[in-house]
Amino acid sequence: MASIQIANARKSYGAVDVLHGIDLDISDGEFIVLVGPSGCGKSTLLRMIAGLEDITSGDISIAGTVVNELQPKDRDIAMVFQSYALYPHMSVAENMSYALTLRKTAREKIADAISGVAEILGLTALLERRPKALSGGQRQRVAMGRAIVRKPQAFLFDEPLSNLDARLREQMRTEIRKLHRRLGATSVYVTHDQIEAMTMADRIVAMHDGIIQQVGSPVEIYDRPANIFVASFIGSPAMNFLEGSYEQVGENSAGIRLTDGALVPVLPARDAQHNQPVTLGARPEHITIVSDGENGLPAKVELIEPMGLSTLVHVTLAGKPIKIFTMDRPAYAVDSFIHIAFDMAKVHVFDSASEKRLPPASEPHGDHAGQ
C-alpha cells in the first residue's frame, strides 16, 4: 500500500492542453474517485498514474518515489479497464496468474493466490473457463481478480462498471467498496457517474476541462459545492439555478431578486455586494410546495414525474424550469399554478461572473473547497 502524490502534473497533445497543472495528495489506503464529464481529463490523469501516458510536466510519485520515467510494470500498480481487457485466449486462472507467471513466482504460490482470490470473488467454479464463456459481471470480477492477485501498491479503476446493467452496477459498487475495506489498498477510481462517486469515494475529485474543481468528501461536495459546475454535476436530479441580483435587506437578512422581480430570502453571503449579479442554486429537495396562504412564489406546473419512492414536480419560475422533489403524491393539473418556497438555510448563492460559491457569513472559513 502506498500514498500517491501528484504535483503540478500537466498533459498536452501537441498544442492542446488536456490537463492544466493537477495537484493531488492521495493518502495510503484512501479510495479516491475522479469524476467529471467526458473529456475532462480524468482518464488521462489515471493513465498517467499508470504510466500508459507520458507526463508533459510535473511529478507523480507513488510511495514517495517519483515514477515519471518508470515503465508501467515497474510502478507496482494494477489497473481495471472499462473493457476489462481480459486475455481472450487464456482461461480465468491464466488471466489472473499472468502477471505472477511473468515474475516467475513459484507455481504453488500462484495456485494459492489464485484460489484465495477466486474464493473472495466467487470465481472458483469458473477458473477453467475462457472470458468468452463468462457474463459481463463475471468478466468484471475476473478483471478485479487479476488486479488483486498481484497485491499491488495501488489499484486504478477506469470506469469499470460502465459496461454493466444498472442492477449489476449497483451490486458491484457495494462489492468494490467491501473489497476495498477488506484489502485497504489505495484506490483511484475514474467515473462519469456521480452516483458511483457519491457512494464509493472517501474523497471525490471533481474535474472539468483539465482542472480540479473541488476535492472533498461526498457530503462536503454535495452540501458545499465550490462552484456552479460541481453543484450542477453532482446530485440527481440536478440542482436548479436561477439568475438574479443580490440584495442586502438588513444587517442580518438578504435576498436574491429574480428576473421576474420576486425576492428569494437567503442567508447573508460573505463577500457579496449589494446588486451583485448572482445565481441562486437550490437542490430539488430544498424547495417545498406551500399552500396559498404562506409566502410562496407562484410557479406553473409543467409535468409530474412519479418515481415510486418520491415524485418530481417540474414547474416554471421566472421563465426557468425548476424541479421539485417531494415525498408526497401531488395531483396538480398541468398548467395550474402552485406556490413554492426555498429552504433559506440550504440554498446556495453563486457569483454569476466567476461561478464560485459565495458561502454564508455564518459558515466557518475555508472548509468548503480545496484539499
Add this chain to the structure above:
Amino acid sequence: MTTVTQTGKLPVERRGGFSRKISGIIEPYLYVSPALVLIIAVMLMPLILGLSYAFRDIRILNPFSGGFVGTAHFEALISDQAFLGALANTAWWTFGSLLFQFSLGLILALLLNRQFLGRRLVQALVFLPWAVPTFLSGLNWAWMFNPVVGPLPHWMTSLGLMAEPFNILSDPDLAMWGPIIANIWFGIPFFAITMLAALQSIPKELYEAASIDGATTRQQFISITLPFLAPTIAITLMLRTIWIANFADLIVVMTNGGPADSTQIVASYIFTQAFRRLDFGYASAIAAVLLVLLLAYALSVIALRRAMTHADS
C-alpha cells in the same frame, strides 16, 4: 364462421393436397434456379468437361483425335520425368515463395501497425505491387536479372555474391530463384494487408493490461499478438499455398519453364502441354492430378484446423 370455412375448404384441400405438396417442394428450387443454372454453366460444366478430357485423346492439330483412351494419360504421367520434376519444382516454388512472403509480410504489417510520420503514404506504396499487371511484373523482373539491361547482376557482383555479372535465369541451378524473388515481391502486400487488418482488430487495452502485468514486447507478441493472428495466419497460408501452386504467370513470362525444364512447375507444365504442344487431353490429365493434390492439401489443413480449435474449446 370458422366451421363454415372449414367445411367449405376441407374437400378442396383433400383434392389438391398432392399437387400442392409437390409445388411446395419445387417452389424454393425455382427461386434459386437462376443462380444454380449459372453456377452449373460456368463452374460445374467446365470442370466435368475438363475432367472428361483427361480420359480422351484431344490434340488440336490432329483432326482424328477425340477418342476415349481410358487411363492412358495417367499411366504416361507416372513415368513422365518432366512431370515428376515439375512436381518437385512446384513444392520448391510454393513453399520457397510462401515462407518469405509470409514472414516479410508479417514484419511489414507489424511495422505499419506503428504510428509514424508518412504512414499512410508508405501503406499505399507497400500495396503498389498488386496494382501492376502480373505479366508486366514478370517482364520487369526478367529484365532486372538480365546483365545487359538490369542492375541486379552488377549489384550482386559488387556485393561479392557473384564472380561476374550473369543472368541467373539462364542457370538451371539458380533459375528458380528468379521467379521466386519476383513472386515474393508480388505476394508480400497480400500478407501485409491481411495481417495489418488482423493486427488492427486487437484491442489496445490488452497490450496496456499486459504492460502493467509486466510483459515485455516479446512476451506481448507471443501471448497476445500471435493468438489473435493465428486464425488469419492459418486461413491465409492455406489460401496462398493453393494460389501460388496454381500461379504460373511469372514463370511463363520470366523463364517459360526453362532452362531445360528447371523452372517448370505443374501449372506451367499444364500451360506448356495445352497451349504450346496443343495436347489438351494430356494437359487435362495433369490438371486433374493437381486438383486432387490441392484438394487433399486443403482437406488436411481444414482437418488440422478443426482438430486445433476443438482442442482449444
